[in-house]
Amino acid sequence: MGIFAKLQSIEYALPENVQNNEFLVKDMTMDWTAEEIFSKTGINSRHIALAEQRASDMALVAAEKLFENNIGLREKIDYIIFCSQSPDYVLPATACLLQTRLGLRKKCGAFDINQGCSGFIYGLSIAKGVIESGQAQNVLLLNAETYSKYLDKADKTTRTIFGDGAAASWLTAETSEQAFIEGFEFGTNGQGANNLIVQKGRPLFMDGPEIFQFTLQVVPKTVKGILQRSEMAVEEVDYFVFHQANMFILEHLRKKLKIPAEKFVTDMADIGNTVSASIPIAIKRAEDRGILVPGNTVLIVGFGVGYSWGGCLIKL
Numbered sequence: 001m002g003i004f005a006k007l008q009s010i011e012y013a014l015p016e017n018v019q020n021n022e023f024l025v026k027d028m029t030m031d032w033t034a035e036e037i038f039s040k041t042g043i044n045s046r047h048i049a050l051a052e053q054r055a056s057d058m059a060l061v062a063a064e065k066l067f068e069n070n071i072g073l074r075e076k077i078d079y080i081i082f083c084s085q086s087p088d089y090v091l092p093a094t095a096c097l098l099q100t101r102l103g104l105r106k107k108c109g110a111f112d113i114n115q116g117c118s119g120f121i122y123g124l125s126i127a128k129g130v131i132e133s134g135q136a137q138n139v140l141l142l143n144a145e146t147y148s149k150y151l152d153k154a155d156k157t158t159r160t161i162f163g164d165g166a167a168a169s170w171l172t173a174e175t176s177e178q179a180f181i182e183g184f185e186f187g188t189n190g191q192g193a194n195n196l197i198v199q200k201g202r203p204l205f206m207d208g209p210e211i212f213q214f215t216l217q218v219v220p221k222t223v224k225g226i227l228q229r230s231e232m233a234v235e236e237v238d239y240f241v242f243h244q245a246n247m248f249i250l251e252h253l254r255k256k257l258k259i260p261a262e263k264f265v266t267d268m269a270d271i272g273n274t275v276s277a278s279i280p281i282a283i284k285r286a287e288d289r290g291i292l293v294p295g296n297t298v299l300i301v302g303f304g305v306g307y308s309w310g311g312c313l314i315k316l
Contacts, residue, residue: 005128005139005171006179007314009070010284012167013061014271015053020045021160030156037160038269042247046163046272048148054088055144056098058166063102063142066168073170074103079136080110081126083119083276085305086146087112098142109136116196117243117304119143119276120167121184121311127171128181141169143277152203161246163272167280183230183313185222189214192307212249215303219253222301222311230313234259237313238296241286243303244268244278265291276302292316 019027021034021044030037038044049058059082067074082095095110109130115122120143127139144166151158171181192214195207219242227234240259242250244267254264267282274281279300286292294316301311 002175002177003132003134004174004177004179005131005181006174007124007181007316008170008172009066010167010169010280010287011062011065011069012165012277012281012284013058013065014047014163014165015049015058017048017050018045019048024156024159028154028156028159032156040248041160042250042266042268043160043272044269047165049146049164053146055084055086055146055166056088056094056101058146058164059094059098059142059144059168060101062144062166062168063098063140066140066170067102070170073138075105076138077104077140078108079127079130079139080104080108080142081123081139082110082112082142082144083115083123084112084144085114085116085275086144086149087114095142115308116275116306117245117278118302118306118308118310120279121186121300121302123169124171124181124312124314125184125310131171131173137173139171141171143167143169143280145275145277147204147275150198150204155203157208158204158206161273163274165271165274165277165281167277167284169280178315180315181312183226184310185225185229185312186310187218187222187308189307195307196305211304212252214307215245215249216252216256218307218309219301219303220257222303222309223257223299226299226311226313232313236297237263237299239263239265239286239292239298240300241265241279241282241298242301244282245273245304275304
């Protein structure tokens with residue numbers, strides 16, 4: 001009898017502070033209207049962390065929601081993976097701080113990974129590895145980002161897109177082959193690093209057109225590779241959930257891949273691009289709306305800063 005990793009449950013948390021498009025137009029004295037921002041990005045508002053709010057604070061809230069809805073889980077967690085490009089400190093690892101703040105047992109692995117838009121995929125891959133190799137039984141995967149702290153307040157390209165947020169995912173060991181996370185595809189091209197970067201003492205820089213071209217090149221190939229690995233056809237996938245970059249990119253990808261709109265989850269209008277947390281947040285919100293249900297097969301792809309990309313299939 002084999003052991004299989006299953007994505008059991010997701011919760012998420014967003015800062016209470018909201019900046020809508022009207023606020024940005026006034027705050028930045030922009031030449032775009034609120035309607036033009038939405039037409040370019042598909043985003044009406046985004047949640048922004050306060051100066052004193054850290055990535056771990058949002059991860060803590062998301063994890064506590066997960067524990068509230070899964071009685072007894074707190075005592076079972078034996079591994080923490082914290083994924084963020086805006087950790088609390090250079091050292092120690094934020095995962096170590098969260099082990100204590102969440103009241104988890106000391107016999108618990110905990111470490112950070114510095115990964116952006118593909119971070120949820122990387123986290124799933126690691127969690128699957130430690131579970132199916134018998135190293136852990138219940139993994140807490142935390143994705144939390146406060147990119148807003150890196151943004152130039154005068155840069156409309158980035159301020160209109162990025163929002164802050166966190167997701168907490170519980171992965172557990174199952175003996176049923178009906179539960180699976182499989183078909184992983186990964187890719188890296190460090191030559192594109194300067195097109196989405198935070199250099200010391202400077203705000204985040206993003207070359208939107210270059211990111212767009214990179215995305216159109218790698219995502220369709222990644223989807224094809226995932227399906228080939230899993231010996232599946234596009235028609236056999238129930239839903240597709242990509243990194244919620246912006247509506248312009250997602251619509252181009254959907255059309256290029258010929259994915260029906262009703263099978264393609266987009267959910268960023270009121271939260272923006274939450275980087276590594278965007279995919280799990282989109283999955284959870286689609287579940288809350290009754291779109292995704294147990295038994296669905298979902299193909300997910302993350303892409304962006306690095307350049308880094310990856311994807312896989314999940315059976316909910």
